[in-house]
Amino acid sequence: NAGVTQTPKFQVLKTGQSMTLQCAQDMNHEYMSWYRQDPGMGLRLIHYSVGAGITDQGEVPNGYNVSRSTTEDFPLRLLSAAPSQTSVYFCASSYGVRTSGANVLTFGAGSRLTVL
Amino acid sequence: DQQVKQNSPSLSVQEGRISILNCDYTNSMFDYFLWYKKYPAEGPTFLISISSIKDKNEDGRFTVFLNKSAKHLSLHIVPSQPGDSAVYFCAASDTGGGADGLTFGKGTHLIIQP
Numbered sequence: 015n016a017g018v019t020q021t022p023k024f025q026v027l028k029t030g031q032s033m034t035l036q037c038a039q040d041m042n043h044e045y046m047s048w049y050r051q052d053p054g055m056g057l058r059l060i061h062y063s064v065g066a067g068i069t070d071q072g073e074v075p076n077g078y079n080v081s082r083s084t085t086e087d088f089p090l091r092l093l094s095a096a097p098s099q100t101s102v103y104f105c106a107s108s109y110g111v112r113t114s115g116a117n118v119l120t121f122g123a124g125s126r127l128t129v130l
Numbered sequence: 131d132q133q134v135k136q137n138s139p140s141l142s143v144q145e146g147r148i149s150i151l152n153c154d155y156t157n158s159m160f161d162y163f164l165w166y167k168k169y170p171a172e173g174p175t176f177l178i179s180i181s182s183i184k185d186k187n188e189d190g191r192f193t194v195f196l197n198k199s200a201k202h203l204s205l206h207i208v209p210s211q212p213g214d215s216a217v218y219f220c221a222a223s224d225t226g227g228g229a230d231g232l233t234f235g236k237g238t239h240l241i242i243q244p
Binding site for chain 2: 047049054121123
């Protein structure tokens, strides 16, 4: 099993450019989410999805879009990149709290994004 | 306002001794608490969890203690090994809150010295 796969691992953008971070999981997990990790800030929830066709905002959603057309994929789109979006992004998935109680997330390896 | 706090950015412990990582929370609606471990250039990996109806959960060298009245939990690692050197994140969830996301602390960098 591949688990949670994120691409690309590294990306450099110029301010104003758009891009999509890809996330795919092969564990048939209902729940998927995106976090960003910044120095001294821990992990902060950007967007999440509890199933195909359902998405919602987390703590820091501004500047990002998501969609969930299949169970397996949950791409994160940056519409117009800003230097404040320089971060490491982690995609995560789980069976969700309705199945397992505690939301035990499986994380991808991360995508490091730099916006100049 | 930070709902999950890890007040020690780093902790240095000698190999073989006990490592104790602390976490405080403010939201009384949290009902599950989890610890994640993260190595550089990798994603966090799940370590151990505890339900709010328990006060202790043990898994091998790792034990998590929960004190609900103090809104405090701790992770004990005994004995500490060099491979335990990593950043440890405390996380909490409110399963009735609807968001399903975890709220993370800022992390504690544990360094195991030989």
